[in-house]
Amino acid sequence: MRELMHRHLGKVVAGAAVAVTATAVMIGVTLPGSASGEESHGGGPQGSAAEQGQAAARQLPGVVESAPEQGRTGTGRDPLTDDEIKRAQTLAVSRDFRASSEDVKGAKGPQRLSTDLAELSPDEVGTSGTPRRAEVTYYDYRDDAYVIKTVDLASGKVTGTETQHGVQPPPTRDEAKEAARLLIADKLGKGLKEDFKDATGKELTRPDQLTVNGFVYRAGEGNPGPAAVADCGEHRCVRLFTRVVNGPWIDTRKLVIDLSAHKIARLS
Secondary structure (H helix, E strand, O other): OHHHHOOOOOOEEOHHHHHHHHOOOOOOOOOOHHHHOOOOOOOOOOOOHHHHHHHHHHOOOOOOOOOOOOOOOOOOOOOOOHHHHHHHHHHHOOHHHHHOOEOOOOOEOOEEEEEEEOOOOHHHOOOOOOOOEEEEEEEEOOOOEEEEEEEEOOOOEEEEEEEEEOOOOOOOHHHHHHHHHHHHHOHHHHHHHHHHHHHHOOOOOOHHHEEEEEEEOOOEOOEOOOHHHOOEOOEOEEEEEEEEOOOOEEOOOOEEEEOOOOEEEEOO
């Protein structure tokens, strides 16, 4: 029995247990006074029947309002509109940048990470005519570079480009799915596939059969790991929290997926 329990890379465990130990997400729920049992005014659990009736009479019927129309261009420090996001993303990738970079799957063009409203410089704060600039970030897998493009939305020009190495922002959903695809195809993914079959009775062949969350892994910092992960930090490496869709968690935290080198390593 002991050998059977340890034959996989990790046992299929209850979702709640792994979620607590991984501390991936903690969601706080605040109950209204009536649900929590606290004293309330006008119809709460401590109110009389007459008070509750009066409170019900004062309640107005709910009204569903349509969302306001979103303009093509925002104002001041308003969040970027959908049109501004699309425009910034189009302007940020020049022909040369597309030709010289690669995404997580090795295709031409960088891997887009995020698009946000750019911060103002100190001398722009509090002035009239606040400029609208977007900051579009990418990861270029050809050079293992984190690239930030600043786009002036009024002029339609890229006003700044910053390239950094050794900077690893959190992976996107597309990167986590690609990491899962590489793991499924690798021999070190054998335990994951066996555990998936134990849980579902089906073969694991595609990343969309799983719910995955990716977290950046760096070598060093008190946890150097094996030689196979020595480049993690310069390379883009992730670990996965893996779950069967609508099912239990499968522990894959000891596996590191190097998205830059397309290699898998096991931590000791």
